[in-house]
Amino acid sequence: MSIAGKFNALVISIVVSVGLLVCGLTSVREYRAERDRVFGELEQQVNGRHQIAYGLYRSNPSAVRSAVQPLLQSPVASIAVFTAQGSQVLALGSTEVLPTLPEARPGAASADISVLSLGAEGQSASSGLLGAFFPPGAAFHINVPAYAGVSPLDEVTPEAFVLAQSEAAVGSSRHVMGYIHFVVPQRTLLQQLLPQLTSILLACGLFGIVSIAFSAALTRRITAPLERLARAADDLAAGKLEKPVQTRGSGEIQDIARIINSVFSGMSEYKTQMDVDHQLLSMKVEERTAQLSKRNKELNKAVKQVTQVKNRLRQFAYYDSLTALPNRRLFTEQLSLLLRLAKRNEEQLALLFLDLDNFKRINDSLGHSAGDLLLREVGARLANCVRESDVVAHYSEANGKIGVSRLGGDEFTVVLNHVAGPEAAGVVAQRLLDALIEPMLIDGHELVVTPSVGIALAPDHAEDVEGLLRCADTAMYHAKAAGKNSYLIYDSEMDAAGLDRLTLETDLRRAMERDELVLYYQPQVNTRTGAVEGAEALMRWMHPEQGLIPPFRFIPLAEEMGLIGEMGDWAIREACMQVQRFREQGLVLPRVAVNVSALQFTPSFVRKVKDILEETAVDPSVLQLELTEGVVMGDTHASVNALSELREMGVSLSIDDFGTGYSSLSYLSRFPLTELKIDRSFVIAADKSEEDASLVIAIIAMARGLGLDVVAEGVETSEQYHFISEHGGTVIQGYLFSAPVPVDEFADLLRPWHFVRQLQDLDGNARQMPG
Structure with missing residues (x-):
């Protein structure tokens, strides 16, 4: 305008x-x-x-x-x-x-x-x-x-x-x-x-028309020279002005014309200079373009690296670093989405919860590196055996590739979408069991691992992630309790058993405060002298309502709850104090053996044992610690140092259940051990099975060659007793002589020559005893 x-x-x-x-x-x-x-x-x-x-x-x-x-x-x-x-x-x-x-x-x-x-x-x-x-x-x-x-x-x-x-x-x-x-x-x-209003409106309109007409005439007279100068300024800005401006008007308009003419003169000179600078600028632009091209390549490379890092971070956030399977976070997100879709479409969804049987034993025997390899192989087998038609939990893409989730430890999950019923889920569960029963070669060891599988259906059993997991986990525990290597479908009656387990956990936390834990003692008898050379202290729980609870019910529970360390320290202290009480009664217990859990064998364990020995004023040679193969194989260097320090204190060390693990026998020469205990599973079949008999004979011979004492545990019959005695076993522990008994009953077993008559009957003739 x-x-x-x-x-x-x-x-x-x-x-x-x-x-x-x-x-x-x-x-x-x-x-x-x-x-x-x-x-x-x-x-x-x-x-x-x-x-x-x-x-x-x-x-x-x-x-x-x-x-x-x-x-x-x-x-x-x-x-x-x-x-x-x-x-x-x-x-x-x-x-x-x-x-x-x-x-x-x-x-x-x-x-x-x-x-x-x-x-x-x-x-x-x-x-x-x-x-x-x-x-x-x-x-x-x-x-x-x-x-x-x-x-x-x-x-x-x-x-x-x-x-x-x-x-x-x-x-x-x-x-x-x-x-x-x-x-x-x-x-x-x-x-x-x-x-009246019409008259006012007409008067105002007439006044407006007159005012506008007068304004238009006056404006035209004033702005005509300015418009000419504006057009000249536009031409100057566009480079179209070819000659100086000539105009008439007041002094201000003349001043503006002079300014435009001076700018026109300067622009002409500047244009000449610009032509020269343009050539120089073109050269610099070419140089700068080459630099930008190089930086663009570097930027593309950096973007690619950032994308790779982003993908790795997503992998770390949503996938298990060991097995590359979806982790708990991705499992939860995707299962929640699948549950909503199933509810909207009125379809059924199944969750399979798998837990490997006796996986801790493999970790204890072969070490955690072998356990990791085993978990990786299990994950691969599970992923391979699930059909392409099955939709598995927490796989984020919708194109249908199958994956298996690892929640942590030895726990895996598989989510089946569009299932026709519990029978269809059972078919998939059996396929998983069949896939894992095939032996696996791990670090040169041929291993067979079996799972226990729990199955829960949505919406029949639960409609949310937490509820579905709880139901499947409950069914898995019942499958494990029913004999392992099987699957069970959740039933509401299983909650009662879960409630019993929760009650047992609550009572176990208070057991030590209420002084409900006791030690039973099983003697270790020398078959040549009839004397009690030692005893194994076995923990029992005297529940105020359920009575005596055996260790197989509460020891694994204590390990899961993190109470095993405190309970193990109590067992060592109580056993040492009992030795002192026996001496005050005129009874001598040469050695008391206490079991040590793999979870109890921490860097501070040696210091705790030393403090207990100083507190109870017991000769360290009286205390014997029974270790599993997993305790000494967890960290070889640290284990050698810890066991050597215990031996320097005078504590004797025994390997419990020897021969049941998968560890190399080379550790017998590297660790400062004093005794081997032949596992009961070999002893009970030694008089019937040539393989078990040969193994027992080999263990006794090997222990003698290494200068180690041998204790055969689980001896229950005279045939087993004669077999062990004939092949050089002199110290026997088992129900043949005595079951684990309370401390009061065990005091009677410490009386001199208590087992002499029994040994005479077993040998068929009287044995001349010294003294």
Whole structure:
């Protein structure tokens, strides 16, 4: 838009705005004046017609109607008459619904005029000019009191009433006889003002036209030279100006022309210089382009590296680093999504929860590195044996590739979508069992690992992730308790067993506080002398309600709960203290053996044993620690140091259940051991199986060659006793001599020559004993 156009637009907008403002203000003022005039006229007519007050005084409706009828000639839509007490006497006009007297006079004194502006529906409306337009049907409700010079209680003649009314008009006391209620439509008032408003609008319009015409002429005269200069400036900016500017005008316009001409001269010189600089710039641009291309390649390389790091971080966040299977986090997210989809589609979903049987034993025997390799192989087999039609939990893509989830440790899960029922889930579970029963070659060892599988269905058993996991886990524990290497489908009755386990956990936490743990002792008898050379201290739990609980029920539970360390320390301390009590009774127990859990054998274990020996003042040679193969094979260097320190203290060390693990026999020459215990599983079949017999004979011979003592545990029959004795075994532990017994009963077994007669009966002839 040109300068003249902009200036004219500004003037037009100002003139129109002023005109509209003047029209608006004038219209509002005229409307208010007309409104006040009508209100005053109505009040004068009511006060000037004594017939109205007299009709109300006499309670004569027909007289009142005759008196107020002429008032309808004013711009009034309807009239209502109220007595002083508020009852409506009559109503004239077309209005059908009128407010009551309290509604028409809200908060007004009895002698005051009340004015309300209401819409057609009775809502509040503006009393100004706006009310004539919105809301439709808005009207003024004027409530005027009708006065009389006499009290309504007095009885006077018409002449006396008129006389009293004249006196009241000049200022004597007045009494309100009633109220005249007028309804004046606001649009009617506006229609009466239309001639005046039209005249005002025409005057404002004429003034605006004259002002605009004058402004246009003046603007054209002023801006013509400026427009020429603006065009010259545009041409100069676009490089189209070919000669200096020539213009006429005031001094300021001449100054602008000179500035433009000076710029034109400078631009010509600058253009010449730019041509030279352009060539130099082109050379630098080419050099810079080469640099940017190189940096672009470096940036692409960096983006690729960042993407790779992002993918690795996602792998770490959602996948197990050992098996590359989805982890618990991804499992939870995807199972939650699958549950929602199954619920929406009214389909059934199955969760298979797998836990490897006796996996801890493999870790203890072969070490954690072998256990990791085994877990990796298990994950691969599970993933390979699940069909492509099965949808497995927490695989995030929707294209259907199958994966198996590892929740942690030796726990795996498989989620089957669109299952037809529990039988279909059982078919997949059996396929998993069959896949894992095949032997695995781990670090040169051929291993067979079996799983226990629990199955839970949604929505039959649970509808959320936590509930489904709990049900499947409960079914898995029951499958493990039922013999392992099997699967079970969850049943609500299994919760009772889970509750028993939870109760047992709670009671076990309090067992030590309540002094419910006790030690039973099983003697180790020398078959040549009949003397008790030692005893194994076995922990028992004397439950106040369930009675004596065997260790196979609570020892694994204590290991899971992290209580085994505290309970193991108590067992060592209690066994040492019992040795001291035996000596005070004149009884001698040469050696007491205490089992040590793999979880108990921590870096602080040696210090704890030393503190216990100092606390109980027991000769360290009396204490024997029975270790599993997993204890000494966990960390070879640390284990050698710890066991060597125990041997230096005088504590003897024994390997319990020797031959049942998978560890190399080379550790027998590297660890400072003093004794081997032949496992009961070999002893009970030694007199029936040539393989077990050869193994027992080899263990005894090997122990002799290494200078180690041998104890055969689990001897129950005379045949087993004779086999062990004939092949060099001199120390026997088992039910043949005594079951584990409480300390009071064990004291009787420590009496001299307690087992001599029994040995004589076993040997078939009396044995000459020394002393």
